Amino acid sequence: MKILVVDDEPAIVDLINLNLQLEGFESISCNNGFDAIKIAKSQNPDLILLDIMMPGLDGFQVCKALQKLNIPIILLTARNSIKDKLCGLELGADDYITKPFDNRELIARIKTVLRRVNKYSSKDESSIAAGPISINLMERKVHIDGREVFLTPKEYDLLLLFIENQRKVFSRENILESVWGYEYMGDSRTVDMHIQRLRRKLGDYSVFIKTVFSIGYKFEVNYEA
Template sequence: MKILIVDDEPAIVDLIKLNLQLEGIDSISCNNGTDAIRLANSQNPDLILLDIMMPGMDGFQVCKELQGLNIPIILLTAKNSIKDKLYGLELGADDYITKPFDSRELIARVKTVLRRVNKYSVKDESLITAGPISVNIKERKVHIDEKEITLTPKEYDLLLFFIENQRVVFSRENILESVWGYEYIGDSRTVDMHIQRLRRKLGKYSVFIKTVFSIGYKFEVNYEA
């Protein structure tokens, strides 16, 4: 697994590299659009983290140049307008995260995008667990206390997202973007509805999905009722 980081701020590059390293993911980097295109073609990375606001060739131009390579791209930018987001996605970007960002959220987005293109499963394992809950990634099956439960495809995606990112607090918008994707047309009430349904199916372990007042949700294994 190799990720190309493109940003003209050395501190941001170093921070991302450190967090990717902790996840066992290798990275290469550059600080301008021209080198980004060269490295994308020569190194064939699994994903590109691409800053938009760079001198010379900006991230949007890089996206245009790389459209034929079929490499997933997550845009990084200080701009937060819907217009800019939509423009980047129209150019082929797979996701969009606004600076300043939480490193844990960035890693979660990276995992989600790579999973969408079938390039990543947690530590390359087919089975992951969270307390009494086990998820077979290859078969998309979930067991609780060794008993299989039936989830809809989106409930499964939501549970897997939580388990992969335990103890990280996500807003409803973060969850919507990470699990449903930017192509989904809807609102954050969709997240609440699916979490209610997922909690019912988790039974007594529904307490693992915690509501964080005025922010959103997090997943944390404990047994406090």
């Protein structure tokens, strides 16, 4: 698999590239946000390791610009505030690693994200549906009433979790563990933010996502307001 490394510190880029190659990954790299966007669009990497603090376009801006490409992103940064983490996750990042990091942890996080993104590639089913909502599992595309609707990677994973587990009640902690794939150290309100955004994109079918008082959420296909 091909991984794009974006960081303005050459020593960090060289170290990450070395570790990726030792694990059998193909790595490409650049040192600024503008080149990151160009390379992502032209070479379609399987995952992007993206530094936040860069001259020109920062990592948050790059993350926002690449949302429609549906490429998983792991943010790398020396900033470790909850606000920064929430900002990155809300923009669709799949994970967030604070510098300095252990190389073994970085590789483990990469493999976890790739497994999660590609976990349906071996299934016989090519699509799944719930009422007017259909998901193409191979292409990670969502259609509502036959019209394609753009979702961020996290919104997609969240909707898929719900549709595959209709009527099952999930706590916010369950959702964080299932969708983010690791123990999230921070405020679980990020789940509520993603639910709100997903509901807006579902439009009239937002009622399918039910709030379960004092517990969390569930997904059920009906048309009750």
